[in-house]
Ligand SMILES: NC(=O)C1=CN([C@@H]2O[C@H](COP(=O)(O)OP(=O)(O)OC[C@H]3O[C@@H](n4cnc5c(N)ncnc54)[C@H](OP(=O)(O)O)[C@@H]3O)[C@@H](O)[C@H]2O)C=CC1
């Protein structure tokens with residue numbers, strides 16, 4: 314199943330997340346994902362594993378399991394490459410690692426730029442992040458050129474708030490095709506999703522299962538997949554809590570990129586197209602909202618383009 318927009322942009326509604334898919338495991342995970350039917354892989358330079366993801370894609374293409382046109386591969390421009398002259402460099406590096414000649418979608422990963430020409434997470438001697446002044450609008454103009462040159466079929470943004478998205482929309486030649494943001498029943502993110510969808514932008518939810526293994530998780534943090542109501546709704550349809558929360562997003566016309574390296578779970582997460590939730594169930598699930606972000610990055614909250622200071 315695809316999500317599509319009036320602009321002609323089409324993306325498979327369920328993709329495989331690859332953040333924290335460890336080196337040594339991610340190649341076989343992506344091969345297994347393609348075998349069980351995934352056609353959308355969500356990657357990023359910052360995940361440090363694009364080379365192995367690329368090995369898996371190359372193997373599946375060369376054995377004829379799938380053809381390039383049937384795959385949808387997303388990557389993301391990291392914060393240290395926002396300077397316009399670095400955008401193409403970064404895109405080409407991701408393409409080289411992924412062993413592809415084009416990306417289906419290239420996203421600006423965050424609106425905040427970090428200092429260039431250092432490591433991905435540049436910090437001073439006190440452990441404070443070192444920022445760059447680059448305006449994401451200038452980065453966007455370089456992203457548009459990637460479409461002109463055929464290196465990306467579509468471009469979009471991730472972790473932008475409504476004000477930042479509006480600023481791009483008011484000043485762009487090519488509007489963002491896609492917005493990738495956090496959304497799960499604990500962080501429904503409804504106002505931003507409505508804003509983007511009304512502007513014709515396709516929305517994809519990251520951390521749709523609540524990102525239980527995020528590196529900064531604390532003991533006692535709420536565990537989305539343990540919620541009794543999700544278990545009860547799932548039981549009615551013979552589905553798991555994970556399938557219920559993924560279906561919740563599809564009911565809102567929002568795509569999902571759940572991460573797993575386990576083939577059984579990958580299958581489970583893809584097997585969400587043969588049932589629907591009622592309007593009442595969608596409302597009950599949305600009522601879980603705690604405005605609880607799994608990905609807050611509070612250590613860079615003083616950046617001038619940190620997106621989460623605005624209400625949405
Ligand atoms: N644009 C951005 O800034 C961001 C993008 N992302 C993207 O979104 C993807 C998904 O988000 P992520 O934060 O990884 O978290 P998810 O919400 O997808 O949760 C992934 C975790 O849930 C486990 N899991 C997967 N399937 C099931 C299941 N059916 N039942 C129980 N547990 C399950 C996985 O373990 P196991 O692997 O062992 O199965 C893993 O620990 C990322 O991998 C990345 O591609 C994520 C964060 C930020």
Ligand SMILES: O=C1CO[C@H](CO)[C@@H](O)[C@@H]1O
Pocket residue numbers: 332357359608610
């Ligand atoms: O996609 C993501 C996952 O991890 C990164 C941090 O290590 C985040 O910055 C990012 O949003």
